[in-house]
Amino acid sequence: MSNKTSRRRFLKTGIVAGTGLAASNAVAEGDPLITQKQPWNQDLGSGVDERPYGMPSAFEVDVKRRSVPWLTADPVSSINFTPLHELDGIITPNGLCFERHHGGVAEYDPASHRLMINGLVDKELVFTMEDIMRFPRENRTYFLECAANSGMEWRGSQLNGCQFTHGMIHNVMYTGVPLRLLLEEAGIKSNGKWLLAEGADASGMTRSIPMEKALDDCLVAFKMNGESLRPEQGYPLRLVVPGWEGNMWVKWLRRIEVGDQPWHHREETSKYTDLLKDGKARRFTWVMDAKSVITNPSPQAPILHSKGPTILSGVAWSGRGTIPRVDVTIDGGKNWNTARMSGPSFDKSMHRFYYEFNWNGSDLLVQSRAHDSTGYVQPTKDELRFIRGKNSIYHNNGIQTWHINTKGVAENVEIS
Amino acid sequence: MSNKTSRRRFLKTGIVAGTGLAASNAVAEGDPLITQKQPWNQDLGSGVDERPYGMPSAFEVDVKRRSVPWLTADPVSSINFTPLHELDGIITPNGLCFERHHGGVAEYDPASHRLMINGLVDKELVFTMEDIMRFPRENRTYFLECAANSGMEWRGSQLNGCQFTHGMIHNVMYTGVPLRLLLEEAGIKSNGKWLLAEGADASGMTRSIPMEKALDDCLVAFKMNGESLRPEQGYPLRLVVPGWEGNMWVKWLRRIEVGDQPWHHREETSKYTDLLKDGKARRFTWVMDAKSVITNPSPQAPILHSKGPTILSGVAWSGRGTIPRVDVTIDGGKNWNTARMSGPSFDKSMHRFYYEFNWNGSDLLVQSRAHDSTGYVQPTKDELRFIRGKNSIYHNNGIQTWHINTKGVAENVEIS
Numbered sequence: 001m002s003n004k005t006s007r008r009r010f011l012k013t014g015i016v017a018g019t020g021l022a023a024s025n026a027v028a029e030g031d032p033l034i035t036q037k038q039p040w041n042q043d044l045g046s047g048v049d050e051r052p053y054g055m056p057s058a059f060e061v062d063v064k065r066r067s068v069p070w071l072t073a074d075p076v077s078s079i080n081f082t083p084l085h086e087l088d089g090i091i092t093p094n095g096l097c098f099e100r101h102h103g104g105v106a107e108y109d110p111a112s113h114r115l116m117i118n119g120l121v122d123k124e125l126v127f128t129m130e131d132i133m134r135f136p137r138e139n140r141t142y143f144l145e146c147a148a149n150s151g152m153e154w155r156g157s158q159l160n161g162c163q164f165t166h167g168m169i170h171n172v173m174y175t176g177v178p179l180r181l182l183l184e185e186a187g188i189k190s191n192g193k194w195l196l197a198e199g200a201d202a203s204g205m206t207r208s209i210p211m212e213k214a215l216d217d218c219l220v221a222f223k224m225n226g227e228s229l230r231p232e233q234g235y236p237l238r239l240v241v242p243g244w245e246g247n248m249w250v251k252w253l254r255r256i257e258v259g260d261q262p263w264h265h266r267e268e269t270s271k272y273t274d275l276l277k278d279g280k281a282r283r284f285t286w287v288m289d290a291k292s293v294i295t296n297p298s299p300q301a302p303i304l305h306s307k308g309p310t311i312l313s314g315v316a317w318s319g320r321g322t323i324p325r326v327d328v329t330i331d332g333g334k335n336w337n338t339a340r341m342s343g344p345s346f347d348k349s350m351h352r353f354y355y356e357f358n359w360n361g362s363d364l365l366v367q368s369r370a371h372d373s374t375g376y377v378q379p380t381k382d383e384l385r386f387i388r389g390k391n392s393i394y395h396n397n398g399i400q401t402w403h404i405n406t407k408g409v410a411e412n413v414e415i416s
Numbered sequence: 417m418s419n420k421t422s423r424r425r426f427l428k429t430g431i432v433a434g435t436g437l438a439a440s441n442a443v444a445e446g447d448p449l450i451t452q453k454q455p456w457n458q459d460l461g462s463g464v465d466e467r468p469y470g471m472p473s474a475f476e477v478d479v480k481r482r483s484v485p486w487l488t489a490d491p492v493s494s495i496n497f498t499p500l501h502e503l504d505g506i507i508t509p510n511g512l513c514f515e516r517h518h519g520g521v522a523e524y525d526p527a528s529h530r531l532m533i534n535g536l537v538d539k540e541l542v543f544t545m546e547d548i549m550r551f552p553r554e555n556r557t558y559f560l561e562c563a564a565n566s567g568m569e570w571r572g573s574q575l576n577g578c579q580f581t582h583g584m585i586h587n588v589m590y591t592g593v594p595l596r597l598l599l600e601e602a603g604i605k606s607n608g609k610w611l612l613a614e615g616a617d618a619s620g621m622t623r624s625i626p627m628e629k630a631l632d633d634c635l636v637a638f639k640m641n642g643e644s645l646r647p648e649q650g651y652p653l654r655l656v657v658p659g660w661e662g663n664m665w666v667k668w669l670r671r672i673e674v675g676d677q678p679w680h681h682r683e684e685t686s687k688y689t690d691l692l693k694d695g696k697a698r699r700f701t702w703v704m705d706a707k708s709v710i711t712n713p714s715p716q717a718p719i720l721h722s723k724g725p726t727i728l729s730g731v732a733w734s735g736r737g738t739i740p741r742v743d744v745t746i747d748g749g750k751n752w753n754t755a756r757m758s759g760p761s762f763d764k765s766m767h768r769f770y771y772e773f774n775w776n777g778s779d780l781l782v783q784s785r786a787h788d789s790t791g792y793v794q795p796t797k798d799e800l801r802f803i804r805g806k807n808s809i810y811h812n813n814g815i816q817t818w819h820i821n822t823k824g825v826a827e828n829v830e831i832s
Binding site: 058080093095130139173223230354 | 458465466467471480483492495502504508509513515517519523552553554555589590617639642643647648651720721724725758759760762770772
């Protein structure tokens with residue numbers, strides 16, 4: 001009996017438990033587990049010296065970041081996406097955190113990297129990495145979402161998979177020095193009201209940040225999920241701007257200039273502004289509003305069993321606080337149910353939710369709706385379009401709908 | 417000017433700030449950052465399609481698990497160690513979680529893997545991976561410590577590096593189904609008081625676990641830090657036994673038998689028992705008591721600067737709860753200071769602490785001492801030896817001492 005046949009047998013003969021918990025299977029006569037004649041007890045595996053840095057199982061080869069070749073002109077100024085449908089909990093593993101670059105991944109030797117603080121300060125400073133690590137550091141978990149996440153959805157459902165519709169986000173525990181401490185070391189002049197954060201990559205990434213945010217919760221981070229930043233996430237140093245659009249989290253951070261007004265650079269004028277229907281553009285729309293998505297089932301992750309106990313799983317987040325509640329519907333919004341949250345609830349961090357129900361095997365229209373700690377409720381895409389039109393690329397936090405057919409296959413759809 | 421020269425210049429001319437925060441450097445005339453003539457703005461980096469699964473920077477090649485060839489007869493039944501001195505925060509990245517196997521790493525196709533529950537149950541069951549994922553799951557962060565962690569220290573300081581003295585620990589956010597739910601699905605008979613957990617690897621790993629613990633907080637886990645378990649951590653399924661010795665966290669979990677008494681198998685008789693000085697052995701010493709270690713500085717991670725603002729960093733954990741407080745001394749216990757905790761405080765999880773002080777440049781004897789939420793205080797190694805003698809291998813949670821010389825170099829020492 002091949003593994004495939006074996007699996008099919010169990011799935012077909014599955015007995016749905018009366019408790020409503022899940023399917024399970026009575027032991028069949030002659031099952032290999034009963035007779036204990038599996039080959040897996042016969043051979044030694046590989047030793048501990050073979051993996052100085054470990055990798056996922058070969059069976060997980062499809063769990064990967066994916067890019068969309070037609071989306072941008074060149075892969076050095078493009079995006080790949082986090083496979084949200086393959087993950088659980090709230091931590092994104094470093095190897096699967098989406099990437100977005102404007103000039104490719106810069107690689108720097110931390111021994112020669114420097115961070116400069118100049119402009120309206122009492123004392124201009126240049127820090128080595130070792131200097132920075134002599135300041136008191138903190139450990140905090142934040143989501144980072146690209147402003148363009150779900151951007152394709154403004155003009156209708158387009159991409160079939162939450163990896164592509166919602167995968168420009170990751171959630172990581174950072175270790176870094178509060179930016180406030182470095183600014184205080186330099187001494188901010190009384191007219192210093194804005195910062196320019198500058199990256200050392202080929203795109204010369206720069207963004208203006210108001211001083212109030214810089215002094216509140218920004219970090220100059222050097223570690224993510226315990227280890228050094230990954231090259232594609234700004235190794236050795238990145239700015240963490242909690243709850244605000246990802247483009248401001250400047251990677252390969254090399255300079256912070258203090259000024260008395262914003263700089264109006266390229267990335268905050270021609271890009272990362274929101275074009276409204278009347279042709280005017282909103283600027284400095286930094287905060288990522290409350291949002292959620294059902295990751296399982298979704299177009300890349302169908303339901304694999306027939307009717308019976310079924311689990312919906314998803315993630316929710318808000319740039320304004322925590323997510324105390326997520327609603328889930330399986331009938332396109334006729335009835336809403338409160339999801340079960342599981343895992344840590346950190347400020348401006350991803351939250352994990354589940355909804356367990358007994359599927360009757362018919363079509364489903366599944367949606368999730370996040371509530372954040374300010375009382376804000378995630379809107380529909382149409383509610384957003386009513387106010388902002390369809391010209392925008394950024395800040396689409398509308399409710400996502402998946403249609404699930406009777407075979408468990410999911411598709412990106414819109415309902416009104 | 418080479419990078420090395422440049423770094424030395426900054427370190428030599430470092431001006432220690434009067435605020436006691438850290439050293440930083442005034443900008444020097446002609447500094448490359450001022451003139452902005454670095455080459456790093458001239459070249460595009462690599463694109464987003466080059467890393468479906470990302471890896472650390474090439475500059476981090478020494479951040480790796482390490483094994484000790486003389487420690488065991490064969491690497492398939494051995495240990496490698498987490499590089500604690502290279503990490504920060506509380507999450508251990510999956511690629512750096514220490515490994516301990518008794519028959520090498522087993523590799524299984526999740527499609528053919530099964531978990532069986534048999535013995536004193538109403539209905540014997542066999543679960544596929546998909547069956548298990550239809551039960552409500554939870555996300556919780558726990559440390560896993562091998563009972564033998566710091567085992568070499570019973571007979572005096574031996575290994576020079578916290579990776580080797582304390583590196584048989586990792587701390588991970590797990591996603592899994594409460595074991596209680598699977599047992600309830602099978603129905604535990606009234607005389608079912610113990611479990612036997614059995615792994616599918618070549619060692620035939622088995623451990624007896626009391627029912628009370630199984631129903632309390634054990635998980636049948638399939639994800640770690642968001643993604644599937646790594647092969648060396650039991651892919652596709654491992655038992656999570658929070659706060660208890662790592663050997664019980666059976667990997668490649670394939671069977672759980674319910675019985676009315678413990679099984680007294682090899683791993684709970686000839687191994688994983690504590691031989692006392694009178695020749696008697698303590699059995700079933702499952703809980704990992706409160707413990708801590710200073711990870712920086714430590715023998716593999718010297719202080720790189722001269723006197724002035726200095727940061728001690730370390731980790732603490734307890735199998736009985738949280739760590740509300742860690743004490744730190746820099747003078748071998750004459751004076752104790754309360755460390756600053758930063759990061760989440762989860763039940764039975766690693767905690768991160770820091771102690772910032774102004775180093776006067778003379779020799780240091782640094783120690784940390786954990787207090788857990790039950791009021792228990794981490795003992796000295798001599799206090800442990802007074803009660804248990806020096807025959808033990810397991811459960812050494814004594815206070816660790818590093819001697820730091822005037823050059824910042826650390827060494828494993830004992831003081832009484």
